[in-house]
Amino acid sequence: MSLTPKPESKEKFGAATRLVHAGRDPGAQHGFVNTPIYRGSTVLYPTYDAIKHRRGRYNYGTSATPTMDSLTEAWTELAGAAGTIVTPSGLSALTVALMAAVSAGDHLLVTDSAYRPTRQFCDGVLARFGVAVTYYDPTVGAGIAELMRPNTKAVLVEAPGSQSFEMQDVPAIAAVAHAQGACVIMDNTWATPLLFPPHERGVDIAVEAGTKYLSGGSDLLIGLASANAAYYPPLRRTFDHLAPCAGAEDIFLALRGMRTMALRLREHGRVGLEMARWFQARPEVLRVLHPGLPEDPGHDIWKRDFAGASGLFGVILKPVPEAAVAAMLDGLELFGMGFSWGGFESLVIPFDCTPYRTATRWAPGGPALRFHIGLEDVADLQADLDAGFARLRAAS
Numbered sequence: 001m002s003l004t005p006k007p008e009s010k011e012k013f014g015a016a017t018r019l020v021h022a023g024r025d026p027g028a029q030h031g032f033v034n035t036p037i038y039r040g041s042t043v044l045y046p047t048y049d050a051i052k053h054r055r056g057r058y059n060y061g062t063s064a065t066p067t068m069d070s071l072t073e074a075w076t077e078l079a080g081a082a083g084t085i086v087t088p089s090g091l092s093a094l095t096v097a098l099m100a101a102v103s104a105g106d107h108l109l110v111t112d113s114a115y116r117p118t119r120q121f122c123d124g125v126l127a128r129f130g131v132a133v134t135y136y137d138p139t140v141g142a143g144i145a146e147l148m149r150p151n152t153k154a155v156l157v158e159a160p161g162s163q164s165f166e167m168q169d170v171p172a173i174a175a176v177a178h179a180q181g182a183c184v185i186m187d188n189t190w191a192t193p194l195l196f197p198p199h200e201r202g203v204d205i206a207v208e209a210g211t212k213y214l215s216g217g218s219d220l221l222i223g224l225a226s227a228n229a230a231y232y233p234p235l236r237r238t239f240d241h242l243a244p245c246a247g248a249e250d251i252f253l254a255l256r257g258m259r260t261m262a263l264r265l266r267e268h269g270r271v272g273l274e275m276a277r278w279f280q281a282r283p284e285v286l287r288v289l290h291p292g293l294p295e296d297p298g299h300d301i302w303k304r305d306f307a308g309a310s311g312l313f314g315v316i317l318k319p320v321p322e323a324a325v326a327a328m329l330d331g332l333e334l335f336g337m338g339f340s341w342g343g344f345e346s347l348v349i350p351f352d353c354t355p356y357r358t359a360t361r362w363a364p365g366g367p368a369l370r371f372h373i374g375l376e377d378v379a380d381l382q383a384d385l386d387a388g389f390a391r392l393r394a395a396s
C-alpha cells in the first residue's frame, strides 16, 4: 500500500471511503495515520527572498496549517466543492458565508424555518450594515421568484428546517436565484454532504455545524463552509479578513469524528426513523415531523433529493397541560435535556417557533418536542419514553 493515495484515484471511491482516506498523507507524517496537531502563529521562512515573496504553502497560523488543510481538503472532497473554510462554530461559518454573499444595499431572502441565531445575525448585524432581509415560507419552491427583487443577492435555505422540519425544494429555489445571479447559501447541518450533496443540487455555499455529526461526541464546537468555484474566492477572502480561525485541537477532533461519521449517521438515521414510527403509533402523539415518513408533507422532496435521514426530528403531542409535559420530561433517565445534538447520547427539548416566525404561522396543535436519537439500545429508549408517557397521562 502506498502511504500517499494518488489524487487521480479519488473519484472512483464512495463517500464513506473518502471520509476515511481524504485529507490524510501518512507518507508526510513518518507513516503515522493522522495529521498531527500543528499549533502555531509564526511560520519561519528560510530566506529573504522567500519572506519577501511569501513563498511556501504556509504564512501565518490564522490562514492555514497542515491540520486545517487536512480537514478542509477532506470536506471539499466530500462536499464536491471547490474549497472549504473551517471556523470555531457552526454559527460563525454561517455568518462568514452571509458576509461573503451580501453587501450594503443588497436584499437577502431567508427561510422562515432558519436556525434562530441565523435570524438574529440577519436582523442584527446585517440590518445594521444596510442589508434588507425578507423571510419566506420554507415550502415556497419556485414561487420564490415573486419575492426576488432586482437587488436580491442571496437566498438562504435550510432543509429540513430547524425545529419545524419543513422540507425545501432546493433545486427549484436555486434555479430561480441563479437566473438573476443570486447566491444560494444552505445550512446543511441536518443531512451533511453524505445525505444531501449540496453543490450538486445547486447550492453555492453550504454550511455545516460540525459541532453536531462531525464531532459526534458533544465535546466540540466547529463550523465548515464549502463553496463552488464561483463563491469560494469571496468566501475565502471574507474568512481571511475576519480571521475566525478554529483551534488546532478542535480541528483534530473534527477530523477524528469525520472518519467514523458515515457509520454513525447510518445508525442515527436507522434508529431515528424507527423511533419516529414508534412515536407515530403512540396514542399521546398528534403528529411526527420527520421527512422520512411517507405521511410527512416533505416526504416526496426528501425522497427525490436526499440519500437518507439523520437522527433529529420533531414530535407534536396531543394537547395536554404544560405540567404533564414537564412530568414526562423531568423523569426521563436516558434522554438529556439540552441544546445542540449529533452526539452519541439521546436528547430532547421542548420548542415553540411562535415567538420568532414572521412569514408563516406556527400552529402545531399541541406541545412540540424535538428529539435527537443517540446510539443507545432502542428498547431502552422506548422503555424510558413509555414510562414518560405514563407520567404524562397521570398528570393530564
Ligand SMILES: *Cc1c(COP(=O)(O)O)cnc(C)c1O
Residues within 6 Å of the ligand: 088, 089, 090, 091, 092, 115, 162, 187, 189, 190, 209, 210, 211, 212, 221, 222, 223, 340
Ligand atoms: C447547531 C446548529 C448551528 C450552529 O452550530 P454551533 O456550532 O452551535 O454554532 C447552525 N445550524 C443548525 C441547523 C444547527 O443545528
